[in-house]
Amino acid sequence: MKISLNWLKEFVDIDMSQEELSHLLTMIGIEVASVMPVACDLDAIIAARILDIKPHPNADCLSLCTIDTGEKQIPVVCGAPNIKKGDIVPLALPGVRLPNGTKIKKGKIRGEVSEGVLLAEDELGLTDDHSGIMILPDASEPGMPITKIISLEDSVLDLELTPNRPDCASVIGIAREIAAATGKTLKRPEPEVNETGPNIEDLTSVTILEREACPRYTAGVVQHIKIGTSPFWMRYRLHLSGIRPVNNIVDVTNYVMLEMGQPLHAFDYDRLEENRIVVKFARQDESFTTLDGQTHNLDQNTLVICDAKQPVALAGIMGGLNSEIYEDTSNILIESAYFDPVIIRRASKRLGISTEASYRFERGADIEGTHIALKRALELISTLAGGSISKGIIDNYPKPYIARPVTLRIDRTNRILGSDLSRETIEGYLKGLNMDVERPDDQNTLVVTPPSFRVDISREADLFEEVARLEGYENIPITIPKIQPATKTDSQEISFGDHIRSVMRGAGFCEVITYSFISPASADMLDIPDSSPLRSFVKILNPLSLDQSVMRTNLIHGLLTVAESNIHRGAAGLKFFELGKVFFHREDNKQPIERMILTAIITGPYQEKTWYCQERMVDFYDIKGALEVFFEGVGIEDFSLAKTDTIPWFDTNISANVSSTGRVVGNIGRLKPDVVKAYNLKNKDFYAFEVDIEALLACIDKNKQFKPFPRFPAVYRDISILVPKGIESAAIVNIIKQHGKDLVESIRIFDLYEGEKIDKAEKAIAFRICYRSKKGTLDGEKINKLHETIIDIIRQETGGKLREG
Amino acid sequence: MKEQLLTLKNKALDELQKIKDVTDIESFKVAYLGKKGQLTALMKQIGKSPPDIRPEIGRLANTIKATISKAIEEKRSEIIASGAGKKEEIIDITLPGRKPLRGHVHPVNTVIREVCSIFSHMGFNVITGPDVELDYYNFEALNLPKDHPARDMQDTFYVSSNVVLRTHTSPIQVRVMEKTPPPVSIIAPGSVYRRDSDVSHTPMFHQVEGLLVDNDVTFGDLKGILTAFIHQMFGSGTKIRFRPSFFPFTEPSAEVDIQCVMCKGKGCRICSHTGWLEILGSGMVDPEVFRSVDYDTELYSGFAFGMGIERIAMLKYGIDDIQLFFKNDIMFLTQF
């Protein structure tokens, strides 16, 4: 909310700098986002009198003026239609810079000399008005700076209001807070209304059919007014508050709303059927056109202001086109009412209309203040637009405000705040906030009745904040509480998550974070079959875009998207991982299933070429190695791969489930070329693994124990064997383990050869077996025998043959 | 004879001491112990000495030989160890080393970890909760009934009429309190979602929520714990201010500002010329929240706070664009 500092000063004395005022307001809970000085650069603009106006010889729309600057007479060419002989107007002489940056120069306009420029309000940076040259008061002396003639210098405070404080959404509201914080007196406006018209009862009536929705409706009538432009001072203040001036009547309603916080509405009295008001709910599907020309479809929960026949306004939101003030309006009815916040909010939400009025009503206006605001408006209208004000006002108040006292305990206040404030101090703070405070005999309590505009205060806790605010948060002493040591283990999602991240970082992977919502088209891009649970997306009802409209069921989509953007920015070798949640839809309005998974992808060269190593493209064994390092890092000692064709995005030839302790914990493989292509990444090899964190945790031995070193020496024997390519190394390893019994401690594959020197259908593979006994030193002869046996079995079972040399 | 042997020994050891090069050691060894070496020559004469002292001379000569041999080996090791012996090998120490591959953790997670660890050390338990949350936990139990204007503060993604993407990490508070009687001290990180996307907002971001409930927890305690946290996070000299604000689930509520890290309070673009930066929201738990979890509001009090992780990371690392966290450009990620 923007308010003028001068306006504020009408209601409270402010004898501090703007910085001090900003700090004061911010520290009592009204955040000052900025303070902007206005009209501070107009000292060089002087008042000048128009002595003579002649038509410009060469241009119909221009005139040639003779201007008295106070010092001399100069010629000025001007195009504005509104000036006349004798007017006092703002003048900028050559050399003067206008607020918009333009520098005035002496020059010729269509052949005629012009030694200055007459200015409109917008050129002075005062309002948006460019309808004509600004006319200054008659009494002004030519040559005087205009800032000496009219009060222009001001500052605009931009305030960030919290939704619980609608009472601060006005100049008086802010003045009230300043008064409370500084101990100054609030100067309340006391409107004086000269009632010269007929009795109000003879002019109109207000019928409230919904007393819960509209507990109070006050109204006044002014006859024989003259619609026109508001005076400069009012338009200037509205402009500074960000409200566009319209005409003197509408401007008054806006001005009073800004000043007092009470939204008002002016109806054209003669356009109201039977000149009367009825407050009721709309009919279902009733159509209504608001004054901005939009037509809305109403429902039975929309409160409307009607005349004898039809709706004329959406209560508390916006008036109707059918009762709007127009140029020839001469009689008006002013509404100042209170509406139920929830009713207004629902209607405003449903219709998608938010206005200055609805903002205030849905947060809570001051039900006890409607008549004062009405009187203030009537006072201003008669000053600005003339006319005669009806005798008396309509004040239909079917559900009067009931003040609700709150009991405040002094000891409790101090126990919550950690303060040591006396009853007197607290009482003083609350009274300063216009609260009515009674002192019961018990010494420990105060019975506090908040004013009607403090809709946020209904409980003791609400008063703690008021006390703390006025004491000043900075004055409440800092203490350190005793905290019981944490007895529960931390969330695995975080503690294990951190561990996973450090292992993956150690393995050379870079972590990414992508949005949890993705495009539903990702399912097709990843080749996910129709029946797959990976398609049971949690859908967002109101997504920002289709691309972010379903919750992800996998992380591979996000990682491929990140890879794509990096590759298109020129990156080559990528190793990315993401540790995050995936979501699976459940029926019946239930929360979805959330699972934490880890996905890693690699592509491109393993490492850039350096002085010590050649560039090499990644392959399956790089991703498998990463998985192995990951498993070792998190404490999984035993795992196996089994080929599968169930992972939609993997190449069926290079795709496996990963199991540990008999359960599947993840998968690994190469991305299908079609999937890669769907991500705009042609001819790139991508490898990935995915691990389900919950499944993984179940496989980790949480009871890790130290293993003593072996006591007896090991014996090493090698086997080098030629086998058909289809034979998996694991098959041979299993044979060795199975037949080597407990004497085989470990097996290392130390060589692999496929190439010209051997048959195309074969590969040569070499194992180094470490034999060791727990019981004693091994006998070389015995081991040789065992080794031979193992070799024989391998040959029989795999059809392999020993390789020479 | 004996004299000669001892003189030779001293001469040899002195000479050996001066040697600085492995090759010189070899020639030294030849000069004394070689077939035509000085000691060898002297030893050949032992046979000519009187028989009564011959064994003694022989023993002495052998001892001296052993002493010199040992000294030679020691000298050799010494020279090799000092590296001086390989003077012919020249290496370019400015060549880059053979680097093991190194990965990177996303700065958001680094900051989450840092924040959680500070609170862990104070005795807070790290807790998490679901991202897709019931309206009840996200709003209602936090004193944000339907049709409350404060719901406008957080534009919400809906999954169904009563299921939302959590707009803050505060629902975790309620879930914990529902299950655990006081005292409670938790810190809860996680992703949150708001229907808001522009230069300074992303529809998903991260928060850390904290809660302490016990007998007689005060607003002064809130100030104490958060001051301790900020001093650990941003340095012990960081100026802090607590100012009144509004959150539906706390009363009184406080916004916590730190002195602008960019301009040190002088006022700059980052702090909108106020000299202060909003860093977290906090307050004393509203009695309505305690009521929804059946805590006795007369017996217990507590404070809660929440902070945006991206914002903290931006201030900490001087990042001026929140979008960078989710673009995942390797030029960004590899800086952390």
Ligand SMILES: [Zn+2]
């Ligand atoms: Zn700054």
